[in-house]
Amino acid sequence: MALWKKERAMNRDKTIGFIGVGYMGHGMAKNLLEAGYPMWIRGNRNRTPVDSLISKGASEADSPRDMAQKCDIIHICLSNSPQVEDVIRGSDGILAGAREGLIVIDTTTADPKSTAALAQELAEKGATLVDAPLGRTPKEAEAGTLDAMVGCDDETFAAIKPVIECWAGNITHVGPTGSGHKMKLLMNFISMSYAALYSEVTVLGAAVGLSPAKTREVIGGSRLSNGFFDTFMSYAVDRDRDAHKFTIANASKDLRYVNAMATDAGVVNIMAGAAKHYFTHVEAIGKGGDYVPMIVDHVARLNGLDMAKETSNDSS
DSSP, X not given: OHHHHHHHHHHTTSOEEEEOOSTTHHHHHHHHHHTTOOEEEEOOSOHHHHHHHHHTTOEEOSXXXXXXXXXXXXXXXXXXXXXXXXXXXXXXSHHHHOOTTXXXXXXXXXXXXXXXXXXXXXXXXXXXXXXXXEESOHHHHHHTOEEEEEESOHHHHHHHHHHHTTTEEEEEEEESTTHHXXXXXXXXXXXXXXXXXXXXXXXXXXXXXXXXHHHHHHHHTSTTOOHHHHHHHHHHTTOOTTSSOOBHHHHHHHHHHHHHHHHHHTOOOHHHHHHHHHHHHHHHTTOTTSBXXXXXXXXXHHTTOOHHHHHHHHHO
């Protein structure tokens, strides 16, 4: 108990800011509070996570500018680069209140080109931008066991690692600023391509008389299985809506960033282009708020099948 109190006291020498306390941000901020860090937060329209964190000891900042003037380290956990650019560059944004020594940790899955530009603008104010995008789900965010892919210089990484350890269980220093966002795009390229592939496999299987449950049983028991397959099939077969709470709109955005990164690098990216079209289609029909595993339902409908009916036939 004495050691625990000592660690909490050591943590109180840095004031933390947190912008974006939704599915992922709430758990991350909660774990920082429990580690003893003083915290200022900025939420969105949903007051539930904001009020939850205030009840645990957080204070609510008036603006990103206000937060930059009060905090040593600011986390950003938003949906896309335009949102990050707004909270940094806005008239009442972080840049307006930035000072020498401020560290901004952007955990958003973002466009690396935007990251590079923002890092330069913050550097001109004496501040440092770190990109530390996330792996895993809101469940791990609440547990403090997320994956973090960190882009920054060695000195900054050493300074912020104890902070990141409050919400991440697997931390990798990928390289300089921007490297984390590039690596996260590669990771999401794989996972969203899995979602498209598993959807086609499950639907094709159903069309030729192989039930979704049987497809899961065979593939899930083979060397082709993985954690994403298990999560995907929890929805496709068991209809667990909350198996992977990551929206198709966010996934589509990530695939657009992947394709743009490949274009900038002059790399042929046929697989990424193909995966993108399923997600673009679902957005176009107004279902971007569906979660990623639900892509299987949309692929089924394109082929004249009802996946809910196919799975109910498994148990009948």
